[in-house]
Amino acid sequence: MKKILVVCILCLFSLSAAAQQSGCKINMSTAHKEIPYEVNEPVTFNISVIDDNNASIKEGIISYKVTQDLEKVLSSGQLNLNSDSLAITEKLNKPGFLNCEVSLTRNGQTTVIRGGAAIEPLKIKPGSQAPNDFDEFWSSQLNRLRKYPVKAFLTPVETKEPGVELFEVRIDCLDWMPVAGYFARPTDAKPQSHAAILLLHGAGAFSANKGGVEYCAKSGMLAMEINAHGIANGQPNDFYTDLGNGSLSMSRYPYAGSKNRETCYFLGMFLRLVRATDFLTSQPQWDQKRLITKGFSQGGCQAIVAAGLDPRVTMVAASAPAMCDHNDEVVGWPHFITPGPDGKPDAEISKTAGYFDVCNFAARTNARVMLSVGYVDSICRPTSVYAAYNCFKGDKQIINLPSSEHSSPQEVEDAYWKMINDYIKAN
Incomplete structure (x- = not known):
């Protein structure tokens, strides 16, 4: 019997990550999922920024960039921390990976966090066949x-x-x-x-x-x-x-x-x-x-x-x-x-x-x-x-x-x- 086990540290196929500097912590997460995202299914990266007391920081601007397979830029921009929602949503039209990078400069220090989401990865195929010989x-x-x-x-x-x-x-x-x-x-x-x-x-x-x-x-x-x-x-x-x-x-x-x-x-x-x-x-x-x-x-x-x-x-x-x-x-x-x-x-x-x-x-x-x-x-x-x-x-x-x-x-x-x-x- 063929065993195919897909294991994820933290949660299966979901993202939960944090980047921290003194007085500031950026959290990034995606929806909890036990299976990968599907092609053309929206993927939302949820962002929060908190201080050392776990209170939300509401002043400042975060910059973000979402790429396909760490190469092609799909979207980029800025979000104000006083917004009601700090969410970035994208989708892929083929199997691969969505990658999100968020940065915040505060008190002269820049904090960067990166995360990714898998889109039907078990359907990814090599780009070429083996040589005939x-x-x-x-x-x-x-x-x-x-x-x-x-x-x-x-x-x-x-x-x-x-x-x-x-x-x-x-x-x-x-x-x-x-x-x-x-x-x-x-x-x-x-x-x-x-x-x-x-x-x-x-x-x-x-x-x-x-x-x-x-x-x-x-x-x-x-x-x-x-x-x-x-x-x-x-x-x-x-x-x-x-x-x-x-x-x-x-x-x-x-x-x-x-x-x-x-x-x-x-x-x-x-x-x-x-x-x-x-x-x-x-x-x-x-x-x-x-x-x-x-x-x-x-x-x-x-x-x-x-x-x-x-x-x-x-x-x-x-x-x-x-x-x-x-x-x-x-x-x-x-x-x-x-x-x-x-x-x-x-x-x-x-x-x-x-x-x-x-x-x-x-x-x-x-x-x-x-x-x-x-x-x-x-x-x-x-x-x-x-x-x-x-x-x-x-x-x-x-x-x-x-x-x-x-x-x-x-x-x-x-x-x-x-x-x-x-x-x-x-x-």
Whole structure:
């Protein structure tokens, strides 16, 4: 039986948010709803402004702007706080998101609040289909990769966690940078008795961390965390700062080689995922049935891609996944497709993008999935996240965050770890 559970922190699909400065608090809410709004159904954002004693503030002007999918401005204006009603109403004529931004300047300080409403999000579809040879391309890449056995170099690392063995790991990956990260397992790990988990990084240049894999190993898992680029781990901060300001700048690496699928930067990143899952599943302690991937933003993208490329992945936890729906009007990070001088997107980049679109990997996994989406996330837009979510075929859940920008708040992390820990305890 397919389970489709839509979860909302606060209230299902309703917005309740607040922004505060000294002496002033702006509240924004929508009607309580247990289902999303329908196309052409009016959505009203109710605004109130109160002081520290919860008394209404009646002097001043608020400015507002309502957009479609955080892009197209539908309406804007000002409201006087002494008005009988501080309500802003709009509607959408297609599935997507309405977003409202309200600001108030008082005593020299400006307070801004943002919120959103979902309009039939389960009907959002990707803006383009997968390339006709998508499966052929990735099959050929995996075949090439797997002609060479996994060659892993493990170096023991001291850990203060009792009952945990920790290693730095490096795995060759043909022409690309190696898989580089940390691997941990319970010291008493028995053959074929442990689930495995792969933890993945968001955008930027960072070292893999030890804490996550130590926690997972203490919970009874084989755990690996890799950095996104195959760079050295555990280096001084300046090492990563220099990379982040240079070759691994977020304004550079996502677009490197993007005119050709064979040179696209993400080809190496995605193949490292398979090298990592090959390593985890080759461990004699792996239980042969449970393989989990988890990440935020670019890491969420990688978590889904790993599942799309490797059918052994059985569970995915992806917060605000990036790289969704590259060829649509409302795209996710890194906004691969940008208009050229003639106002049209580069045809070669548009073609390449299809091979690295999370929507196409989502459609190719049967893993159990939990995603999160922020309605005011301008980095990984909610429309793009839902386009990917709607491509999943198996059991799936999504945590809706009507007032959240680009983040994975504690409530979301708690939900992910509950799902993961329940999963490993139940099997």
